[in-house]
Amino acid sequence: MKFGVVVFPGSNCDYDAYHVLLNVLNQDSFFLWHKDHDLKGADCVILPGGFSYGDYLRSGAIARFSPLMREVAEFAERGGLVMGICNGFQILMEMGLLPGAMLRNKRLKFLCQFVHLRLEKTETPFTGLGHRGQVLRIPIAHYEGNYFAPAETLEELERGGQVIFRYCDPEGRLGEEANVNGALNSIAGIINRRGNVLGMMPHPERASEAVMGSQDGRLIFESLLKSLK
Amino acid sequence: MKIRILVSFKDSVLDPQGQTVMNALHTLGYGFVKNVRQGKVFELEVEGLSPEKAEKAIPELAGRVLANPIIEKFSWQVLES
Numbered sequence: 001m002k003f004g005v006v007v008f009p010g011s012n013c014d015y016d017a018y019h020v021l022l023n024v025l026n027q028d029s030f031f032l033w034h035k036d037h038d039l040k041g042a043d044c045v046i047l048p049g050g051f052s053y054g055d056y057l058r059s060g061a062i063a064r065f066s067p068l069m070r071e072v073a074e075f076a077e078r079g080g081l082v083m084g085i086c087n088g089f090q091i092l093m094e095m096g097l098l099p100g101a102m103l104r105n106k107r108l109k110f111l112c113q114f115v116h117l118r119l120e121k122t123e124t125p126f127t128g129l130g131h132r133g134q135v136l137r138i139p140i141a142h143y144e145g146n147y148f149a150p151a152e153t154l155e156e157l158e159r160g161g162q163v164i165f166r167y168c169d170p171e172g173r174l175g176e177e178a179n180v181n182g183a184l185n186s187i188a189g190i191i192n193r194r195g196n197v198l199g200m201m202p203h204p205e206r207a208s209e210a211v212m213g214s215q216d217g218r219l220i221f222e223s224l225l226k227s228l229k
Numbered sequence: 230m231k232i233r234i235l236v237s238f239k240d241s242v243l244d245p246q247g248q249t250v251m252n253a254l255h256t257l258g259y260g261f262v263k264n265v266r267q268g269k270v271f272e273l274e275v276e277g278l279s280p281e282k283a284e285k286a287i288p289e290l291a292g293r294v295l296a297n298p299i300i301e302k303f304s305w306q307v308l309e310s
């Protein structure tokens with residue numbers, strides 16, 4: 001399976017994602033420069049975390065105008081698998097491929113810590129190997145991860161089963177305490193209606209090896225591999 | 230022509246930065262401040278744009294790029310014609 005990791009000026013999780021896909025999961029992985037016009041035959045495009053364009057204007061707001069993003073949008077429209085992690089999620093929302101926007105974390109602090117996520121849906125190419133209600137331990141690292149969407153959009157997401165991950169406690173319970181950044185409905189990750197574009201604030205690429213303290217992130221990458229076989 | 234565009238959160242969106250600024254003002258004794266909303270200012274120098282065209286083009290670019298309409302609103306004014 002071929003994974004293309006998009007590199008913007010200011011991306012800083014591009015190598016982490018590339019490393020996990022190449023060295024941990026032994027997949028054909030390569031970087032895609034944001035100024036190119038070619039996805040090089042990728043089966044799945046990863047928009048990595050970081051601070052594309054220094055987060056100028058708004059997180060992800062400038063990256064969406066990068067030349068390659070036209071190809072990424074067309075790829076997604078054709079049903080291609082796209083996954084945005086952290087800043088990548090923010091970019092997907094700015095592009096309009098996923099609904100909503102990110103506000104600053106509720107306590108106005110950059111949060112860099114492990115969180116627990118409740119898996120809400122397994123009928124997706126990104127989560128097929130999990131079970132509903134499963135709790136994953138994966139780190140976050142963001143200042144703007146407080147998910148916001150207008151009430152009607154939020155209702156649509158919930159009704160359509162598009163919420164994939166929610167912040168929870170180690171037992172899978174939701175609550176104000178566990179919802180570290182204040183996201184509406186504790187949302188940590190969503191998928192588009194068609195089910196081929198995922199955005200998530202937590203970093204599965206930082207939790208895919210024992211040495212990193214958790215391997216729960218592998219579930220997502222391995223689900224992808226299984227779905228594309 | 231010089232144009233100023235103000236972008237701020239919609240009233241329905243919480244602005245914790247504005248709240249924090251307000252709290253700081255209260256600490257300093259400015260208790261008469263009842264609310265603070267923080268935003269961004271853009272000043273654009275434009276050329277070859279008639280006032281009529283500006284009426285269309287400025288809100289368009291503000292809504293497409295400068296503000297994220299999901300969480301933000303904007304207003305604009307001509308500073309110098």
